[in-house]
Every structure is written in C-alpha cells, then in structure tokens.
Amino acid sequence: MSDTTINTEIYDANGYNCWLGYHLLENSPLKEEYSKWASNIVASQEDIGTALSELKRGFKEILGVNASVSSRGAEQSSYIALGVLGRGKEIDSYVKYDEVVKIGSEGYIIKSTKTNNGEEIVVAGTTIKGLLYGVFGLLRLLQTETVIEGILKIENPVNMLRIINHWDNIDGSIERGYAGKSIFFENNKITQDLGRIRDYARLLCSVGINSIVINNVNVHKYESMLITDRYLKDVAKLALIFGEYGIKLYLSVNFASTIEIGGLTTADPLDAEVSKWWEEKAEEIYSVIPDFGGFLIKADSEFRPGPFTYGRTHADGANMLAEALEPYGGLVIWRCFVYNCMQDWRDLTTDRARAAYDNFMPLDGLFKDNVLLQIKNGPMDFQVREPVSPLFGGLQKTNQLLELQVTQEYTGQQKHLCYLVPMWKEILDFDTMAQGKDTSVKKIITGSVFNNKLGGMAAVTNIGSDLNWTGHQMAQSNTYGYARLCWNPDLSAEQITDEWVRMTYSNNEKVVSTVKEMLMGSWRTYENYTSPLGIGWMVNPNHHYGPNVDGYEYDKWGTYHRADHKGIGVDRTVRNGTGYAGQYHKDVAEIYENLEKCPEELLLFFHHVPYDYRLKSGETLLQYIYNTHFKGAVEVEELISKWKSLKGLVGEEIFRHVLERLEGQLEHSKEWRDVINTYFYRKTGIPDEAGRKIY
Helix, strand or coil, rough: CCCCCCCCCHHHHHHHHHHHHCCCCCCCCHHHHHHHHEEEEECCCCCCCHHHHHHHHHHHHHHCCCCCEECCCCCCCCCCCCEEEECCCHHCCCCCCCHHCCCCCEEEEEEEEEEEEEEEEEEEEHHHHHCCCCCCCHHHHHHHCCCCCCCCCEEECCCCEEEEEECCCCCCCCCCCCCCCCEECCCEECCCHHHHHHHHHHHHCCCCCCEEEEECCCHHHHHHHHHHHCHHHHHHHHHHHHHHHEEEEEEEEEEEEEEEEHCCCCCCCCCCHHHHEEEEEEEHHHHCCCCCCCECCCCCCCCCHHHHHHHHCHHHHHHHHHHHHHHCCCEEEECCCCCCCCCCCCCCCHHHCCCCHHHHHCCCCCCCCCCCEEEEEECCCCCCCCCCCHHHHCCCCCCCCEECCCCCCCCCCCCCCCCCHHHHHHHHHCCCCHHHHCEHHHHCCCCCCCCCCCCCEEEEECCCCCCCCCCCCCHHHHHHHHHHHCCCCCCCCCHHHHHHHHHHHCHHHHHHHHHHHHHHHHHHHHHHHHHCCCCCCCCCCCCCCCCCCCCCCCCCCCCCCCCCEEEECCCCCCCCCCHHHHHHHHHHHHHHHHHCCHHHHHHHCCEEEECCCECCCCCCCCCCCCHHHHHHHHHHHHHHHHHHHCCCCCHHHHHHHHHHHHHHHHHHHHHHHHHHHHHHHHHHCCCCCCCCCCC
C-alpha cells in the first residue's frame, strides 16, 4: 500500500480504507450466489490491468474468492466478463447495439445474462475509465448486498467535471485543513510516499471523481514554483498515478506569476510579453505532463493579485490564460469568490452578498469556451445556511461549476459531526426559475439548460495526513456523499447515506439505521446550537471555530448582523435594503422580498426582524433562538446515546474515536448555547419563557 512498512491491521482498524474497507460478507446465501460467477473472470484485453486488479482485490476481500482469470468464457459455467467495448469481439458480443449507444465515454454497463450452464455478468465501458467506474460500481453492489441476478444497469455521470480542490501549501500545511498535514507536500518538497497517493486515487476513482487540484488557491511565491522545472517532474509522478485511475491533475497558479517567478515587471493580461510567457509556460508543463488538466485561479479577492491592477476585467485575465492552454485541451477555472474585504461595514448599503453577481454578470458571454467560472454555493462563504448564489440562473452564456466545501470550515471543523449531503441536496434542487419552473441548479451546472459546453461540480476537500484521512472518521461520509452527488445529483440523501454506512461499517440493520439517523439529523443539530435563521458567521475571527456573535473578521465594529436591542438581521430587500434580493429571477425575488413569504430558515439573511416577531411555530424570534440553542445541545446528547448503542457492532478503535469526538462536540455545543443565548439576553433584557438559566 505504501513505500514504507505499515501495520495493515492498525490502518484498517482506524478506518484508513474508508468505504473500500471490503468487509467479508456475512449473508451466506448471497455470498454463495456471488461467488459462482466471481470465481472466474474473463479478461481478454491486456490494457485493463488496474480494473482487473481492483476487481480481484474486491472479490478476495468481500467474498473470500481468489478469482481465476482466462481469456475466454465459453467453457465456464458462470463467470464475469470484463473489458472495453470496441476493443474486440470477445467483450462486444455480450452487449447489444442499443445498449452500447447509451454508454458515454465515462459510462459503464453491468449486465447479467443466464447461460446454458449458469450466469454471465458483464462489466464494460467504452473507455478504460468507464470500465474502472463499472468495476467499482459492481463492488458497491456487492458491498451493499444487492441482488445481481437479472441486472441491467447502464450508468453515465451527470456532470462532466467532478473536481476535488485541495488547499494544501507546499510547506505541508493546509488552509482550512482539519485532518493533519498535506499528503502531497512536506517541507517545500513533494511527497515521496506515492503509495498513499495511489490509495487516495483509488478512493476518488471509486466514487467517480475525475479531476483534482493539489495546491491552495491562495498561491504565494513558493507555491508559484510548482509550475517550474524545480517541481514539475515530481508533479508529473503524481499526475501519472492519478491518471491510472482516470483523474486529471490541475494546479492553482498565481495570476502574477510573471512577476513572482517570471522576471517580468507586469502581469497585465493584455501585455504581449505576459501572454508569451504563459504560452511558453503551458508548452513546458504539457511537455512534462501531457494530460495536465489546467489552472485554477483566485484573483482580485482577499489580497490576491489579478487583472484589476491593470484596469482589466476577469474575462481579460481568464481568456489570456485560456489561450495559452487551448492548444493542449487545458481548462481555466476562475473562482467567483471576489469581494472587497476592506469595505466599511457600518455603511448599511454595503453587502458582501452582492459582490459575485455584481462582478461577473456584466461579463456573461465574454469568456472563452475553455473557461469555467467556479461559483460558491451561496453568496457569502460556506455558512451553515445561506441562499443559493443568484449567479446560478443569472449567467446563461458562461460555463459554470458549483463550488461546495467538504472541509467543515464553518460547520464544526471535523470536531463536530455535521453531515452535509442534505444541505447539498437542497442547493442542487433549488429552482432558480431562470427558464420558468424546474430550472434547478443541478440542471444548470450540467450545461444543458443554456447549452454551455462545460460544467460540473468542485469542492474544497477535507483530506489530510491523519490515519483516517478526515480527522473525524465519520467525516468520510461527506467526501463520499459529495462525489456521489457529482456523479448523480438525483440520488437521494437517504440512498447515499445507506451506501456509505453499509460499505464503511457493515450491513447490520441496527448499525445502518442508527448511523443513518445520526448523520441525517446532524446538519440541523449543528445549525440549532450555532447560527439561527440564516444569519451566519457568529464564529471567532480568522480560525472560524467557537462562538463569537460579533466575530466577523472584516467588521471590527460588530455590525454585520445588524443586531440591536430591538431586532436582528440584514435587510437585503430591494424596497428598503441592499437590493440583493433583486439579483434573483422575478418569482424567486418576490419570495425573498416578502417578510411573510421568505423561508424562515433564511429569514434573518433577507430581513431585519424585531425580536417579538412571531414565527409560524408561534414562538417569538427571540424565543426561537433560545429554544433552538438549548435543543441543539440536547440533540448532541442523543447522538452520543445512539452511538453508544452500537458498542460491539462497529470496530473498537472507530467506536472509541467517534465517541471521543461526540463527547467533545457536546461540550462545545453547550458553550455555543450559553454564549449565543447570553448575548441575546443581555442585548434585549428579555428572559427565556421556559425559565431556563441563561448566564
């Protein structure tokens, strides 16, 4: 597994293998049924070694079967046929033409057919990448004890680009990393532990990720060196490993690299010398990494350099880089996280929420075809609750990526259990009304709604060097869930959760039902004891952990939430406020504009509301704040009780680890409860109606 000697039992016991732990099936009848055809693999093609080895490994660990491999299946009573369609009649004969035409370049077919002597299972793709996805798809069915007999399953990924963003720095640190150090970098060098990189590539491929950015979007001088000959050969080694699993490697680059490392005095995107430098740099990169994916750019935000310095637009900057990459099929991914963090927040017209739309809507249609705009799911910054960015449905002539955050910067930092798939489902299903009803975000990002060439999803990962990858072992569920939604955003949160629990722990129904219940309610629990009704933030500045009601780091006056002794919330209406609500299409804007129609979970995001305002529950706003914060802490106690009921049913090390995290979460949730409730009690002088103690 690694270039160094390790104790496999210790790694497995701590959850190192994640959802590829491959527990031996205990369902004897189903295990016997699988084993009949899994014992014999027909693989006539020589270039499918990775898919074949993954299949054999899975059969060995799930079924206890050492499968034999042959080039023909006619003499076998039952067998599995494996291959790439169009590479020879052996595999092509198993799949009908009307089935083949349904399989895309990354799609696969799993097909069961009765033979004279038994059963044949076909796993095939039109490419090696598709075949790999098919192998992992089959193993997922086995892990979750799915009946295979008679199956005809054709799957294609819904999204073209399914990207993981690492915010890793070359010194080995990770910005917003809560699971140890970088797995790619250490002491300004690229890792030599390529075994762990391969294990990571396996994990990502198994859930359909096809692109990865390995370094931080905040690219400083040392990180800029990754695109120089000092590092490119080592980067190429990583790219080769990921490439074996169908994953393209991208790099974040500094827009001002021409100055930082190039010896020029300008980074003006319209300067001929700047364009030439990037063209030569692209040629150099592709000579070393032929299947290099392209660049991720953060520019003109939070002190990062960009085209604004030269009076140019984001389109000018992105297109200059796109032209350099275009001959090689490379892409430019340009982040829309752009705002002026130095604004005077005492000005009630100042609204960070407006920034992305105001910056990028005037540029719609001006970007080249190999540019994608990467748009955060909400207008702020990965808060526990915020509305969907109005750029989705606003932009119609520009390729778009939805950016999510798997690393839990504002949602417990992997110290707390906070399962984000239910949140992401709400975002993906949100109806922008851009072309009338059913113009959902999940449809827009495929490119199909507005006939855009490219689209997909990206997410900031939660992966680090901790033995279990994610710090909190149960946070692996967020990595898994994100990837499955990339592949198919129509999957339900319940189905994704069920898969992860069965693959990670066991098919024991008590384990499955209990862990699913814990995960599915954990986002709302976290919201209950932290930030109410969409107001956001309320965390300590800079590191973003722990309660601090006035803690927004760019607002030294403590005015971002507009709380006073009468009410709280930001008026973002067109009628009286910042006008942000007007950035949505008319039918959506009318809902957010109206205090009575606005979804209550976003009430304080869009409206300044008096504390005595009555919610639909009958509670006053202030009493709701008190109640939910008390309730959230109680719900964490219930999480602990549920987990304790699984003692002896999950691995001892994982049981102990998760229990310790939950107990820490309980203490922190009480702190949140007391700090937030005390703030509002002292602000208003209004006591809790239930008579509970507020300090």
